[in-house]
Amino acid sequence: MKKVIIGLTIMTSIAALTGCSGTSKSDTTTGVQTGDNEKFTIRLADGSPGDEVLKVWNQVKDMYEKQHPNVTVEFVLQDPQLYQTMGLPSLLNGENAPDIYFEWAGDRLKTRVNDGFAADLTSALEQDGLKGKFAEGNFVGMVYDGKKYMIPTDSQVTNVIWYNKKIFSEVGIQQPPATWDEFMADCAKIKAAKYIPITTGNKDLWTAGNWNAHLISRVVGEQAYADAMQMKVPFNTPEFAKAMSYMKQIWDNQYINESVNGINDDEGAALFFNGKAAMYPSGGWFISGAKDHAPDMDYDYFNMPNMPEGKGDQGSVIGVLEGYVVNKNSKHIQAAVDYLKLLESPEVVSLLSKAGSSMIAPGAEPETNPVSLKLKSMMESTKTVVSPPDTGYNLEVADALNSATAEVLGGVSTPEKALEKLDTKIAPLKK
Known part of the structure; x- marks a missing residue:
């Protein structure tokens, strides 16, 4: 899962907002003496945002450095999948560890806190x-x-589930499906018209895994899903097998690209952007991707359809809260906080929102993208937010569930066999 960060290009606005002098004699949070002329570097770690966004990041870097002549800003960027798994822990434990790093709220952040890599920002959040x-x-x-x-x-x-409105209209789908049966009927229409109904690039497992986790929670209930993810109960049950059977239904009916487990997310998205596939399950970051790769596409989305006899909240949303953490071991915590003030400034937030991010802090300009507004409204109005496997729970359990999803969605295993293998794989973690 990836979000996009973009910077502000109006230097005069940033100068007024930062309120920070480049000649500060000390880091007021840590008490580390910096001196008027001491030069140092603050490093920000994140998954790579793509070339176009990186250009703007460098503009923000230049603005900050102009306001703080003694500070150099360095971006430490990795492939998002690497960053999400072993990349960030390696950075934090290595030389030149980042001063600021992107993370997801929940168990992942708790791990950083317990490992001593997260500074207490309570007082920083009271600063101007x-x-x-x-x-x-x-x-x-x-x-x-x-x-x-x-x-x-x-x-x-x-x-x-993002969909191409032109293809839907062409095959006679007047409105997005509200139930699973309607979803399958629409897939049949799309397949008959020689389009790929659904495209996913699941080589890295999290893409389909994220989608299927939401489906599972809808079928078995949010608490049952959470209990299994926390290893309190087994996965290999009739209820979970029923939930997994819906992915098997998609594969058996050839409603998904045959290459589903052999290509990555970008390659899966390309089938959608190129008009070869009608639907593409993905997150809110899709909006910025569409802006770059298919600016003329007429698209929209629908949430997970209601599942037959589902025990979960059929209006649930799968999502996360995201943000930046300051490394507790940084020698320049206040400088890092000042940089984050810039990123949270109203003008920057406005541009972030225009780029497709569901920003929390208010911007100088109201959000205008109607799809972004609809996504934000859905997130704010839902009663139930489901945590994705790889941001809310143990990563080894998440990987095991995502692998089981890949086996079923790719026609390799039955739901029962995949779940049995899942339980066997995570059994050592319970000891």
Whole structure:
């Protein structure tokens, strides 16, 4: 799961907003003496945002460095999948560890706190530039023992089903499906018209895994899903097998690209952007991708259809809260906080929202993208937010579930066999 960060190109606005002098004699958070002329570097780690966004990041870097002549900003960017798995822990434990790093709220952040890599930002959030920007509800999964360890940026919907409105109209689909049976009927129409009904690039497992986790929660119920992810109950049950059977139905009916497990997410998205596939399950970051790769496409989305006899909330949304953490071991915590103030400034937030991010802090201009507004409204109005496997739970359990999804969606295993293998794989983790 990936979000996009973009910067502001109006230097005069940033100068007024930062309120920070480049000649500060000390880091007021850590007490580390910096001196008027001491030069140092702050490093920000994240998954690679793509070439176009990186150009704007460099503009923001230049603005910050002009306001802080003694500071150099360095981006440490990795492939998003690498960053999400072993990349970030390696960076934090290595030389030249990042001062700021992107993370998801919940268990992942809790791990960083427990491992001593997250600074307490409670007082920093009371400083000018951050104070009053967030409601307490924005810090869900970011507070431990009464201390706040993250500055929120996004509330991200991590999976809906995007669809090409032109293809839907061409094959006679008047409105998106509300139920699973309607969804399957629409897939049959699309297949008959020689389009790929659904495209997914699941080589890295998380793409279909994220989608299927939401489906599972709808079928078995959110608590049953969470209990299994926390290894309190087994996965290999009739209820979970029923949930997994819907992915098998998609494969058996050839409603998904045959290459589903052999290509990555970008390659799966390309089939959608090129008009070869009608639907593409993905998250809110899709909007910025569409802007870059298919600016003329007429698209929309629908949430997971209601599942037959589903025990979960059929209006649930799968998503996460995201943000930046300041490394507790940084020697320049206040400088890092000042950089994040810039990213949370109203003008920057406005541009982030225009780029497709569901920003939490208010911007100088109201959000205008109707699809972004609809996504944000869906996230804010839902009663139930389901955590994705790889951001809310143990990563080894997440990988095991995502692997089981790939086996069923690719026609390799039955639901029962895949779930049996899943339970066997995670059994050592329970000891």
